[in-house]
Amino acid sequence: MRRMVLAAMWVTAALGASRAGAYPEFQAWVDGQTPRNVNCALCHAHGDGPDGVKPGQIGSLSPEQLAALNEARQAFEPGQQVDSPILNEFGDRMVEKLGRTGIIQLRQRPGDLPQAYGFESDLDGDGIPDAREYIDGTLATNAHHGDPWLLLRHNLKANWWHLVLIAIATLLGLYGINNLLAWFEQAIGGDEEAAEGEAGIMKFEIRNSKLETNSNSTILK
Amino acid sequence: MKTAQLVQTSLEFLTDRFPIEKMNVNSLVRTKEVPVHRMSWAYYLGGLALFLFLVQLVTGLMLMFYYEPTVSDAHASVERITEHIGGGALVRNLHTWSASAMIFAVVVHMLTAFAMKAFAKPREITWVSGVLLLLITFAFGFTGYLLPWHQIAVNATKVGLQSIEEAGAYLPGAMSAWPGALKELIQGEASVGQATLSRFYAIHVMVLPLAFFGVLSLHLLSVQLHGMSQGVDRPTGRTERFFPFFILKDAWLWGVVFLVLFVVALCLPFEAFFSYPLFEAYDAMGSTPDGIKPEWYFYFIYYPLELLPFWVIMLAQNAAIAVLLAAPWIFRKTSRRALGVITVAVATYLVVMTVFGQQIYEMFKGGA
Known part of the structure; x- marks a missing residue:
């Protein structure tokens, strides 16, 4: 039944x-x-x-x-x-x-x-x-x-705090790498000036522009 | 005598390419200089490709924790990752977007290296290993595409595997059976099924990464031993130190790219660009949705394949790979200016086929 x-x-x-x-x-x-x-x-x-x-x-x-x-x-x-x-x-x-x-x-x-x-x-x-x-x-x-454009707009608004945090984290990470490289350069006996005191990106950039006037290296073929 | 000469020549070749006296921190790091000129930006593309590969590695490992490589559960496990695992959608999007970005970076890296004649002596091994890395990267894309086991994945893989078998019709004698055997070896059974998924998964997560690491090590060692090529016909004479300045700029570029990638992965789901029926679980007995295509980075070969006879594409493809591998010897005496013209032509073809491939196809075939 x-x-x-x-x-x-x-x-x-x-x-x-x-x-x-x-x-x-x-x-x-x-x-x-x-x-x-x-x-x-x-x-x-x-x-x-x-x-x-x-x-x-x-x-x-x-x-x-x-x-x-x-x-x-x-x-x-x-x-x-x-x-x-x-x-x-x-x-x-x-x-x-x-x-x-x-x-x-x-x-x-x-x-x-x-x-x-x-x-x-x-x-x-x-x-x-x-x-x-x-x-x-x-x-x-x-x-x-x-719609990708609408999703992007909505998700940017909804996740702005996450994006700010990840931007801060990335900048801090790069700042750390900056200093780590300076320390490492000192450790392997590189240019002592670079390792003295602060080793911010600005300092590297200034030194970099100076170095651009160096003569061609023997490494170039 | 001839054998002895061959051995001697080979040894000299290898000694020039791997000079033991340069294998120290001083040569590889401290004193290395990078040329500065109008094409210097291209020196960062290799590092960028490496960074994107690392993103692939980390996100791929995370996905492996939850992904189930069986035809019954693969699609459901991917849906579970996307919908129910915390941060799963972000990791999956990072994996997908960075895969596309990596292929883009690798192709642009190859084009710029070609235009800068970066393959010239003593950098032949750098170039050949780079071409192998490019092929491995495409293989990553092809094998990874199948894993979600949705409609577009399985059907596009079927088309791709079918084209291997078709190559047999153009080969003479017993060789005509080789492509079919190769297809069966990759596929694992009569049609795309569990054996195919298992093999693609093993190749994607184990074979290719190991091969990539091996070839990458050779590539990086070679790059460090011989430095960057001068890049332009008339060197400016300006250089910058590889360590720490070039490395630092590399790190900043990686940081910026990571941020962009993160924003895109968090806010722009990859699948939003496609019709949703393409992402339904594959059903062998169900209807096949319209719009089955490979990933965008295969359009340069997919659309010509749809328009021209198969043998033309097969010939062109094999010739292109052979020319790429033999570029250091074929273009030994070609000027960078001429190489630049060839690069622009190839880049134009790639962009046109990728962006306007569908329109070109419709123009010749009269509708999709």
Whole structure:
């Protein structure tokens, strides 16, 4: 009996998928919008879409996941929490915001989806709104994927303190190398003047400019 | 008699190239001078390449702690490094960006060394070891590309390995089977799979670094023994001391490059420049995404390969490698001015193919 119920659930889910599980109009619109190639992973758990037996596709779902899928499919109106096993976080959020009815209506004009979805949500926290990522054909669920220029600007702002620290650390390291070289030169009996007192880069530079007037070395051939 | 002469000539050659009397701190460090002229900046490129190699070494070692070289786990382990390991994304980006930067530095180093006739006697071994380092660096790029086991990695590697096998069609007799055997040896099985990944991983993290260290030691020793070449036809007569001034400037350059690399690695994920389907886990039964290409530093050979008959590219590639290795003898009497013209021509080709390769391809093939 349990098997029959599960089989019935699977058939319902599979039929549902073929009816309204995947909406390729959105993918086609994004493909035409950007030089980037996109696939179903824009909104789905699997790049090849919901149909199939691979992870994230209907054929691979456990009974519990099938139940979750059926529940997600009842979200016709906006505002219902969705956790579909065949959608990624962006797909879930889209259904939550627009409802399945809204999404089905937008199939005819997929370019309106960003406005309908809004530009407030940023699921991956990369500083680029999900709607903008949809327009750009980048992954709204991956903080390492987005328009490079926007990512750079956001990450520079977000990490400025790390950058200041690494700059200070590098300068201190170079200052140390500066002194180490001066000490080493003294140790191997080099120019004594260089090793006396401070051996800052400025001193080296001044001495260097003096040395540039030296005659050609015998090392040159 | 001929054998004795050959041995004598070889010994003289080696004695000139590795003078024992110069193998001391005084000659190698204290009294070494570096010429100063309009091309002096090029002397820092070798050190820069070395620095980037060290970055590769350190970040590569860190990645090895978490990377799993199996077809089932490789992609997941790379995702884990990027998403869940503290600092993992930074280290991975440092590794990727510095790999590209290293190849760029090595190629520019080779071009400038060629233009400055840095291969002239007694620096033949410096040059030949440098060319070997260049080839090893490309091999690093080729083998490392497969390791994340994503769509672009596996499919591009398949194309690369396939081209080895195709070379067999142009070889006579029994030799025609050699490229196929070589491909099988590298691949390890009928198609790109676990054996290929294991071999590429071993080559990438063990064989190539050991070979690199060996050849690099020879290269650096040779550079220190013979100093930098004069670089220009009319020396200015100005020099600067290698130690500490040149070394110090090298260190500052390394510091600046490290900072730039750090900023780029922290703020600009490498993968952001590509379509995301290319970075999904490789699926032998799934669809192959559009846009499968090798890394940018192979474009100079990839696009011609797409446009011209295979034998033309094979011939040109082998001829180029042979000319590079034999440059000290082929261009022995060529002036630096002429070498400069050749360098500009080669550099132009490399830049055009790398930057505009796709457009050129579309122009001739009528669409991607």
